[in-house]
Amino acid sequence: MSCEPWQCAEIAATKKANPINKPEIVVAMIKKASRPLLIVGSYATERWMEGKPLIEYLIDFANASKVPVVATAHMVGEFLKRGYEPAGFMSAMDIGNRLVDPEWQGIDGKGHPDLVLIIGLPYYMEALILSGLKHFAPDLKTMTLDNLYHPHASWSFPNATLEEWAANLKVMTSKFEGGQ
């Protein structure tokens, strides 16, 4: 596993993501956060591990962790089709734009998120949104759950295989009450 940007030219300057060396770090960060939020992009139905799409891992994770989900692009329909209702849905640009607004009170109107988990967008789009958050929401912790290293996040998994990714997602889910 390596902490080099997955797309080679996506290089950060002086501030780059801390590596997530084990999935328990994610669990600890979520438990520590007051208002975590999970953003799920359109690759959730395109990336498959062990015969099932990423979105199914994420539904298990969201159900176990109770982290509210914002679905981007047309993913809301994919969640609904599988019996899971996300807390919100909007374009990836819109959720990024709201997160850099310190006045925004979150999807439920009860307060600005303090931890954002992001997964399943095209790599370059996710990198750009994380860059926007790094620069313009400096108090917000950002964490990518992809298996691709994202230097602009606060925390990122190193580049990993699909098998390792699936294992990490399952471990994270299992660490919450009711998770398996």
Place this chain on the structure above:
Amino acid sequence: MTSKNVHVKIDEMKTSTGLIKNLEVSIGKLVNDNWTEPMGPTPKPSLSTLRDWDLKLLNRYKPFYMPDCDLCCLCTFGKCDLTAGKRGACGLNIGAQSSRIVLIACCIGAATHTAHARHMLHYLIDKYGSRFPLDVGGLNIKVEAPVTRLVTGIKPETLGDLDEVLEYAEEQITQAVAVAHTGQEGNNLDFESKAFHVGMVDHVGMEVGDIAQISALDFPKADPEAPLISLGIGSVDTSKPVIMCIGHNVVPSVGIIDYAKDKKLDDKIEVVGLCCTAFDITRYHNRGRIVGPISWQLRFVRGGFADVVVLDEQCVRTDISDEATKARAPVIAASEKNCMGFKNRTNDPADEIVADLVSGKVPGVLILDPEKVGEVAVRVAQKVAPIRKKFKNLPEIEEIKKLAKTCRQCDMCRRSCPQDLKIPQALKAAAEGSMAELTDLYEYCIGCGRCEEACPVKLMVHSFIVKAGERQMIEETNLCRCGRGAVQDVEIRNVGSPIVLGEIPGILAVVGCSNYPKGGKDVYDICREFANRRYIVAVSGCSAMSAGSYKNAEGKTLYEEFSGGFEAGGVLNVGSCVANSHIAGAAIKVANIFAKRNLRGNYEEIADYIYNRLGAVGLAWGAYSQKAAAIAAGFWRLGVPVLVGPHGAKYRRMLLGREDKPEDWEVYDARTGNKVNVGPAPEHLFQTVETPQEAMVAIAKLCIRPNDTWKGRSIKLSHYVDLHKRHYGCMPQDLHLFVRTMADVPMTMKEEFTKILEAKNWKETVIPDPTLLPRMIRKMKE
């Protein structure tokens, strides 16, 4: 309008009243202006003239920055790290720096179109004279240059009249570039305003370039039935010598076609084009062929189809001469902007140049005389074709399988691929004997060749993909509507009312380059969806080629299935990049011809009209270039929202509205002066969408405008809801922001709407006569 410099000198003249000696009179300009429309408030606006208008938009659609680079390295104080609020040595922060980069991109784009127009104008005036009349649509078009008239207040009548228009554009671009120097502008919104300005100027430059060539080169003149043109590599008769022209400036291609016609060789030679030059070749010569979009340069050259490669300007791969040489195809560079390191042979005898290219003594030459380009290209193609016999620079299948075994599976090709294509897996499969995986990549590959640059064992990965997709490539035979140019005044009259009242649900302009996330089929699908829904669909450039590259169940391309008119359900190809100005022009003409708003130097009022009333949206699904940035900026200032596909996020700054902030959505009711909340219509000015499904929903929503009648709003909402339900699997949750009275609710959806409206505590409001400009209020509120 005509204007001239006049200088009179009298050494000595005796008259009845006395003697005049050494009299000199100089008149800078003698204007013969027969345009009776009064001059508006902002002819030839300078950098800050329309700043207030820009700030109205920019305060509603605030920039959302996604810096592509944390550093600034534009001066020797740097590199400066601008991460998370740090300022650089010059004092600039990352927000302003991001807007500065946007401005620089727009300046490059505007300069490119305007320089193209300048070159075209010089060429045409030299050939046809400055008094050659402009004619872009015969009796069907009275407003021949809507963008030019609106911005500059000039009504051009001849090629010579365009000179002054370009002088204005050139000055503005120079001023705007200067803004980007270290220690000039420091505020992000002011950078943005200047990007809008240069975008507006870009449309002037494009319009000049296209109306000049339409008039003098006798391109189709606003013809909805412009002919259908062969499209695709499979449509090229490779038994003939093939001359491939790459770029955007048709002048050298005109030299080739004229020479071939003059020598009665035009049916013995294939003149094909790639990128926008292709469109303009076919607008000039109906035997021309369109090979495909910009991304196909490598595949066509390596595929060996071209016997001679002629390069003009813009979007040309800078290594294409090396590629052509490897395929034994001589190269002729034909633009001062793109000399490719070749020796300038413009003044050498054609016989010598032909001999040197045919013998291989030189791989390429620079020729800056289009007539000589024509002669040399045709003669060389005739002589080289039998020698090179379509020599390919592609490996054979068995060779690929063998070479694939040397792949280290290091992933560097995939990590360098903008599409994240699973190249290592495909190479592994090839090594094991299956080419299917490499073939699957053909449709999605954008032809950048970065995979080859990254490969540590120097595998020609792109060539492998092209070879694997070769059958598909040579079977590509489609049809594309020839670029028709402008929209007729009568077409505007026919659709003006239903567009402005919302009964034609919208105008969708699908434009720009081919940096698609998953091939060109998405462009076809989106165009077809909205044409079927009776939107007006305008296309141009590489997107117009992709739109024509697929067929329906009956085997018809989009251009055979739908009319080429500016009408509900029409799919009209305006032409090349510079023809994008006709789409802006059509919007302007709705305000002028249908609504009878004065055009002359009256930018703000016309933009206010378009923004509040005209349900138009642009989609650049594969935008990659600085020119695309400039084109978009021109639309932003006119109040037309633009969507880009996922790679468009790399423009690094979006202009996004906030539907959750009701205070952002107030307009004046021009009838009363009251402020009325009209909801987020349109919600965004510049937005990246992630998937074609998202694009379709966003397009339907972005066509909603404050001025819609209840009937029009009801039609627009029914499309929005229908697409939302189909692609998102549920009702939109923001309908309460778009329903003003219950009459807006589509008849068949009353129950579903009512539930949402009740849940959101919806309240009825009025339909205003909307404007953002206080001066447009007819009765000021006490």
